[in-house]
Amino acid sequence: MAPPEGADAPAAPKADPKPSDPPSESIVASRTNKQPPAETLESLWVRRWVILSFWAVVACLGLPMWWKTTAIYRADLPLQDMTDWADGKICRPVFPLRIAVEASPQVQDAHRLIRTTQHALDDLNEFSAHHLRLILADLPLPANASQQAIIDGTSSTGDDQDIALSVRLIPVETGETPRSHLQPYAPTLDVYYSPNQIPSASSTASPLATFVAHELHKIFADEQARLSYLLSASSSGHATKWKALSAETAAELQRQSTRVLKYAPTYHLTFSLFTPTSVPSAWDIEPALRQYLTPLLESFATISNFTIDTQVQLYATFSPSIRQPEYDEDLKAWTLRKEDLSGFINAAEWPLSPSIGEGPTVNFALYVPEQSQSPLLVKENGASSWLVPQWGGVAILNPTSSAAIPKALAKEALVPAMQTFSNQLISLLGLPQTPASLPLRLSTLTRVRAASLIFSASSTLGALAQVYQKMPSIPVPDSVAKSVDLTLGHLQQACDHFRDGRFQGALEHARIAEAQAEKAFFERSMVGQVYFPDEHKVAVYLPLLGPVAVPLVMAALKEIKSGIATLRRR
Template sequence: MSQTTPPREPTNMSRSATEARKQPPPESPQSIWLRRAVMASFWAVAVFIGLPIWWKTTAIYRADLPLQDMTAWANAKVCKPVFPLRIAVVDAPLPPHDAHHLLRTTQYALDDLNDFSTHHLRLTLREMPASAPANASQQVVVDGVGEPADDGTVALYVRLIPVETGPTPRSQLQPYSATLDVYYSPNQMPSPSSTSSLLATYIARELHGIYAEERAQLAYLLSRAAGSHAAESSSLSPEVAAQLQRQSARAFKYAPTYHLTFSLFTPTSTPSAWDIEAALRQYMHPILESFASITNFTIDTQVQLYASFSPSIRQPEYDADAKAWTIHKEDLSGFINAAEWPLSPSIGKGPTINFALYIPDRDQSPLFVQGSRDNTWLVPQWGGVMILNPPPDQMASATLTKEALAPAMQAFSTQLNALLGLPQTPASLPLRISTLTRVHTASLIFSASSTLGALAQVYQKMPSIPVPDSVAQSVNQSLTHLQQACDCLRDGRFQAALENARVADGEAEKAFFERSMVGQVYFPDEHKVAVYLPLLGPVAVPLVMAALKEVKSLVAALKGR
């Protein structure tokens, strides 16, 4: 029987020989330094060539902005708008001494009535040519102070007219001229030794009342613009503040150009035409021309046949007592069938103001709003709507005449005034236009200042967004025109102030909504990591690992010594 001999364990000498055969030969000092030189060269290329190129090609250019000035304007520390209105008193029927004395006493009475320092009236004494009242130009001296020649800064002329009959003093404001006629008796003139008189007090109260709504609107704007002006508007009652809030909510924001769209809608095939051009020339163009100093208008018209009601509202119901069809008031908000009626909100360059005229079907005529015979209503910041019931003899006519369109054009004119924010008082249209000019100037100054302040905050809080030179140029132009607008307000040149404020607001909006900036606002840093990591990872890992290995070998060599 054979026996298996167990294998013998290798001796220590044989194990050492085997391990010695498995280990690579030791590196020579030259090869070690060569390997380290190669690795160092890779790191040198990455650090001194690759990193600068990456930094240069991916650097974000940020133009320098005057952040301190922008913030100062936003905080209302640079300019507080003031509105000095020059009131020219015509002195034709009075001796110079009496005219100057009446002017002084009236000014004292005005100063006592004024409780809003931002808006104040300054009386001057001037001669007004009979042919052109608005172009008066004569330098006079009042209380030793020379008044400059009229350069279009006179807001209102006061004509003193002596009368022998009728109640006095009384006044009449011209509806289409910035002129206030004051009728007085010669015995109502103040005596040289008096400091007040019935005539001076009456004139002061009339002037104060004429600009009451303007003062309220400016105080409301100041209170909304900055908390520091809240004390200025403390005199506004809650009712007045609520009314101004409603007016502001329904009116369009100021724009250099508005686009007016007049649309005719009918549920049948008649009427298929309307004499809209003649109606616009007669009823709308005079009003649009009065706004020419403030804004421009473009107009287009359209006719939509077979225009059905919106399915979201109830159909008209017949009222036997009124013998008319009625539509519920709660359905007026959904009367416009936006899904089928072609009413584009962006046809022209500026905001579009829509005026929709609806002619009901003969089977549902006359059509009225329930509980009211007023078939017109206003849609805030959109336009106006009217339901027109033509006379029975014109129901079958295919064309609406200019005369038939007269009620609609008059209603649209009133709605346009409300949508543009035209004040309701005073009775003189030129004075209301002037008030709107000053209100728009103030709102544009506040808007531009607020936009610049917001841009300054974005610039500081988001250092990763690019800021091109065009933004800096727009900001500088906006600041320049803001200062010019403020200077023009102090001088009473309100039309020039509006022009500068309009440019300032436009440049501020242009800078804030720069495309290259807006595109980077919503680009977080996590996206950058996701882009660079797949590119730099395969390159960086071998370099880092090799560097760690060499550091480890150097540390081991130092310990071996």
């Protein structure tokens, strides 16, 4: 039925668009042309100013603070002087020894005799750095003539401390002449001659002058060999003509140097009594030390000081790493093999601490074997004592009879051990075996020690200069620079004392120089920083600075790229 007239006809239903139908072109165009509003010039510059402000804070505040707080302070060091000392360019080692000649009133012209002897002595000398200067004792000189008088061999002794040896010319009527006698406990050489052996005014040589020259050369031959070996073995490169040493002499000096203790102003001596049983449990060590060892230590007082302590260790068993003693039918004794001597000291159980006292510890162990293993000897040589290089010495005290071992060792029973320990201490300290005079041997040791300390301090300065140049990342505090200055000053004073023949003063200054050089080289702040290289710093800072730096760098690159694009469009 048709709808009534005037009424609206119902709308025809619209077909739903299929989801798969593509959008019309007009809709796509409208969506494509829809862009965000253009950035204003004001907002662009605001963003750029914000980025620039961040970079300004980093560059003007962050980097200076980081540089200041992480900067390494390095004090200025005299590197050239340090290297010159290490290369031996500043101090030429010389050892002028003054020998005073005491002539009797019967000698009419003592000056001619001394000059003749000096010429003969110079002809025998093969070591130019070690020069023996003869002077006439008890002869006053004008003040302006001292230097030339020393050269001519006519000066007086002056200060007795500068005299290395005194030669007394004693005329005799009987006996073989010339002959000499070196006093064992005084730096004095007695030369006996007959009056007809004095050189005449017209002669240029005499048997007496030749004899004295040969005796002096023989007395100081060992010292010349030691000094020549020391100078040639040092890496200082001095341009001095060394005395040629035979292969045997060089090998012996090398062997001695391997067992000698490094020099120290103070040594600590530890005397220990070890026994595998409960006896002996005491020993009269204090009176034995006072009688047999204290005089020797007092003679070394000008070179080093000593402190002493003692201890007793009961039930001290052998180290399990060595063979147990074996009975030898030929020696009728219990024996230890030579290869087991190095492990004789049971370091794991015997209380021998190397850090007791101020300086290095020198250990002397006295071992009293039990009755069933006595006597106890070394199988290869039958000795009852041996030296441990750079450590100390060991002595075995075997009971003298089949009686029971006493509970306490008397002073008389310790005499062999004290003599052994004295000889071992002399070897460990590097005291020469010749000549027969103890004061001369001590003065030789003084010169050798002073020279070795100068070379050691100079070498340490050279090593410090190399570390300073090759490791710019380590800090160098002012204390190191102060120690270096003190070292250079005392080295120069030691060298000056050497030239003047004042070897005791040279030893004192060389000792201070060595201590200050070691103090500078082993400064704690420098040594610790060596183990933190630049790679370690990068590994520490990169995780901290990386997250902060990436946004800043990327924003800066974006703005730079945008600016370049804007310039190209224009």
